Amino acid sequence: MTVEGTAGQPGAPSVEVEALTRTFGDFTAVDAITFRVEPGEVFGFLGANGAGKTTAIRMLTGLLAPTSGRARVAGHDIEHRAEHVKRRIGYMSQRFSLYEDLTVEENVQLYAGIYGLSDQEIEERTHELLSRLDMEARGRRLVASLPLGWRQKLAFSVALVHRPAIVFLDEPTGGVDPITRRQFWEMIYEAAARGTTVFVTTHYMDEAEYCDRVSVMVDGRIAALGTPAELKEEFGASSIEEVFVRLARPEGVA
Amino acid sequence: MRSPAAGSPPAVDVMGVSHGFAGKPALQEVTVRIEPGEIFGFLGPDGAGKTTLFRILTTLIAADAGEARVLCLDVKRDLWELRRRLGYMPGRFSLYPDLTVAENLEFFATAFGTRVEDQYDVIAPIYRHIEPFKDRPAGALSGGMKQKLALSCALVHRPAILILDEPTTGVDAVSRREFWDLLGELRAGGLTIVVSTPYMDEADRCDRVALIQRGRLLAVDRPGAMVQSFPLPVVEVRGPDRYGLLQGLRKSPHAHSVFPFGESLHFVDRREGIEAGAAAADLAAFAEARGLPLVSAEPGEAGIEDLFIFLMGDAEAVSA
Numbered sequence: 418m419t420v421e422g423t424a425g426q427p428g429a430p431s432v433e434v435e436a437l438t439r440t441f442g443d444f445t446a447v448d449a450i451t452f453r454v455e456p457g458e459v460f461g462f463l464g465a466n467g468a469g470k471t472t473a474i475r476m477l478t479g480l481l482a483p484t485s486g487r488a489r490v491a492g493h494d495i496e497h498r499a500e501h502v503k504r505r506i507g508y509m510s511q512r513f514s515l516y517e518d519l520t521v522e523e524n525v526q527l528y529a530g531i532y533g534l535s536d537q538e539i540e541e542r543t544h545e546l547l548s549r550l551d552m553e554a555r556g557r558r559l560v561a562s563l564p565l566g567w568r569q570k571l572a573f574s575v576a577l578v579h580r581p582a583i584v585f586l587d588e589p590t591g592g593v594d595p596i597t598r599r600q601f602w603e604m605i606y607e608a609a610a611r612g613t614t615v616f617v618t619t620h621y622m623d624e625a626e627y628c629d630r631v632s633v634m635v636d637g638r639i640a641a642l643g644t645p646a647e648l649k650e651e652f653g654a655s656s657i658e659e660v661f662v663r664l665a666r667p668e669g670v671a
Numbered sequence: 672m673r674s675p676a677a678g679s680p681p682a683v684d685v686m687g688v689s690h691g692f693a694g695k696p697a698l699q700e701v702t703v704r705i706e707p708g709e710i711f712g713f714l715g716p717d718g719a720g721k722t723t724l725f726r727i728l729t730t731l732i733a734a735d736a737g738e739a740r741v742l743c744l745d746v747k748r749d750l751w752e753l754r755r756r757l758g759y760m761p762g763r764f765s766l767y768p769d770l771t772v773a774e775n776l777e778f779f780a781t782a783f784g785t786r787v788e789d790q791y792d793v794i795a796p797i798y799r800h801i802e803p804f805k806d807r808p809a810g811a812l813s814g815g816m817k818q819k820l821a822l823s824c825a826l827v828h829r830p831a832i833l834i835l836d837e838p839t840t841g842v843d844a845v846s847r848r849e850f851w852d853l854l855g856e857l858r859a860g861g862l863t864i865v866v867s868t869p870y871m872d873e874a875d876r877c878d879r880v881a882l883i884q885r886g887r888l889l890a891v892d893r894p895g896a897m898v899q900s901f902p903l904p905v906v907e908v909r910g911p912d913r914y915g916l917l918q919g920l921r922k923s924p925h926a927h928s929v930f931p932f933g934e935s936l937h938f939v940d941r942r943e944g945i946e947a948g949a950a951a952a953d954l955a956a957f958a959e960a961r962g963l964p965l966v967s968a969e970p971g972e973a974g975i976e977d978l979f980i981f982l983m984g985d986a987e988a989v990s991a
Contacts, residue, residue: 465843466814511841565718591841592717592869594884595976596983599930606914621870622844623933627913645934656933658844665845 429492431456431583431614432477436486439472446472448637449486454630456582459605459615461625463657464634465665470618471587473634477616478585479503491582504532507576507584511591515572517561521552524560525575532579546574566597573604583614590621602627622658631657633664640664680743682707682832682863683728688737690723697723699886700737705865705879710858712877713867714975720886721867722762725836728865729759742831755783758830760821762837768810772801772820775809776827783828790827796856798823815846822853832863839868851876874975882979889982898973901981903927904947906938906954907971910964919963925953928980937977938968947971 432454439447447469454460464470475481477490479499488495491505508514515524525546529539547553550570560568569589576584586605590598602624605615609629617628625631625645632642641648641664645657652660683705690698698720705711713721726732728741730750739746744753766775773787776798780787787794801819804812809820818838825833835854839847851873854864866877874880874894882889882897890897910916913931920929920938927941940950947970955968973981 465845466841565716588841594716594719594983595871595980596930597716602931603914603917610914620841620843620847623872623931626934627931662845662848665843 429456430454430489431458432460432488432490432616434477434486434488437473437476437483437488438485439476439481440484445637447476447483450634450637450639452632452639452642454583454614454616456614457609457612459609459617459627459629461628461631462616462618462634463625463631463661464618468634468665469637470634474585474587474616474618478506478508504579505582507579507581509572509576509584509586509589511588515560515568515575518559520557520559521547521563521571522556524571525578528575529578534579542578546578550574566593566600569593569597569601570604573601573608577608577613581613583616584608586615586617588618588620590619590624598624622656622661625657625661633661635664679707681705681740682709682742683711683865684740685724685728686738688724688727688734688739690727690732690734690736692723696886698727698734701886701888702737703881703888703891705863707863708858708861709878710854710864710866710876712874712880713865713883714869714871714874714880714979715867715883716869718885719883721883722836723886724883725759725834725865725867729757729834730754755828756831758825758828758833760825760833760835760838762840764817764821766809766817766821766824769808771806771808772812773805775820776823779824780827785828787827790829793829794823794826797826797853814842815849818842818846818850819853826857830862832865833857835864835866837867837869839870839873847873871975871979880975882975882982884979884983890978894975897978898975901973901978902943903981904940904942904945904950905971905973905977906940906947906951906968907932908936908938908954908958908968909934909966910936910958911966912964916958916963916965919961920954920958922961923954923957925950925957928984930980932974932976935971937971937973939973939977939981 430453435451436449437447438449450473462470476483476495477488479495479502482496490502493501495502522543525543526539529542547556573589590601609615630644632639648657648660652663654660681704685701685703688698688701701724715721727734727739727746730746730753733747741753742756746753770778776787797819801816804816812820839850858864877894879893881891908916917929917931917936920926925940925942927939929936929938938954951968951970955965958965
């Protein structure tokens with residue numbers, strides 16, 4: 418059964434997942450996970466490689482149908498209203514989502530157009546985005562010519578150009594220098610302060626501490642969920658890395 | 672400068688190496704010596720020049736300028752001899768995905784004129800973890816297993832030095848720890864290991880590290896000595912509103928830099944030579960005057976990332 422959208426209802430969770438499951442043959446990649454993410458929250462989605470994070474994110478972004486269970490993202494059922502979900506979310510992957518042989522402006526315009534913004538909105542938001550990034554002078558430059566850190570910040574801004582309710586960031590800070598990594602997190606805080614929900618994966622355990630709440634997936638299940646302080650207390654650990662290592666250390670095989 | 676084996680020649684000797692691509696400098700006058708038997712790490716972000724340097728050391732590209740010797744062999748003149756003696760694991764997965772685990776290993780052994788059975792003792796510490804899956808196509812392995820297979824293939828000809836380009840990039844924190852444990856085992860066997868990584872927290876697993884940014888080495892030292900060289904007082908600050916605190920503390924007249932570090936903020940005081948305790952007290956007073964709620968402000972210790980940020984700032988100021 419599907420419920421009509423609660424999109425736009427104040428206070429409704431941004432992500433509401435109930436017993437969400439996905440199997441591939443006899444392998445259960447995501448095993449009945451249940452959790453909620455509130456609007457404006459920065460939610461860290463942690464787990465070892467192969468724990469099921471990517472499969473879960475593909476379901477939450479409407480790209481993969483669940484085997485059972487259900488989820489609502491930005492008020493829409495991910496299975497029955499996947500197209501609505503896609504319009505209300507932003508996504509940025511580890512390896513960016515920008516076209517290197519288009520200019521900065523062209524990239525912004527392309528994505529804004531794909532999300533169905535009007536010509537006037539596209540012009541306004543392109544201008545606003547470039548000014549916020551302090552990149553007005555670079556609007557006509559090819560993305561390929563920008564330093565990595567700039568590209569990453571631009572990719573994040575482009576993922577927000579249609580003002581999504583929630584943005585999914587899949588290892589957004591891989592490979593950047595320590596200053597850019599932190600500047601990127603400041604952009605995350607700003608977006609959250611404006612009300613955007615941020616759903617982020619990372620292999621940097623110090624970044625897990627920057628999240629309002631984190632979950633740790635192990636073998637398809639959510640093995641722990643709470644604020645960084647709660648998890649450290651629960652596991653008697655001094656850092657999230659310690660919590661992670663205890664939960665995720667695979668038993669037996671490599 | 673430490674000299675672990677006084678008089679023994681370095682395992683790697685890089686002298687003024689520069690290289691560019693299409694007019695853009697990728698490496699600028701890099702000079703560094705790596706001693707036999709150490710784990711030496713190059714720490715830096717993407718685009719810093721790590722891969723270019725490693726490709727020069729493994730004879731895959733010839734540097735525009737400067738000289739480099741690996742195992743006392745010149746990387747340009749003696750490349751054929753050197754290729755037989757070094758083990759290299761490139762950053763990208765470089766195995767044959769449709770060959771099985773065992774076939775990949777056989778292939779690399781044969782290419783180097785040897786047999787897996789004859790070298791089993793060398794690869795065993797790594798290979799035994801994936802041997803149960805030896806009939807599986809390499810393309811169907813998990814990330815961690817692919818990494819172990821690639822390492823086994825790089826070891827199968829019994830190299831005297833192992834050069835690993837970002838072996839832990841994109842790998843989760845637990846698998847990274849396990850991989851470093853394996854490198855520790857190999858080092859205990861006497862192997863020299865040169866490794867690059869974008870994860871600064873891996874510095875502690877190396878005997879010595881070089882910080883690399885924009886084609887230049889910012890510093891080379893033991894990780895412990897490196898953080899001790901941090902010249903400014905560091906205050907570790909905690910508060911309920913991290914973002915507000917970050918913004919507010921940057922306005923302090925004494926702020927050199929303020930950045931989040933895990934659950935706290937590191938406030939680096941620009942006043943060289945003052946006690947960290949005094950810096951912490953001044954900061955607490957500043958926060959109170961500005962109405963910024965604090966949980967604590969205590970003398971803190973700089974880490975490798977603090978130093979990298981500090982040196983990067985300097986380098987950027989110089990290049991600006």
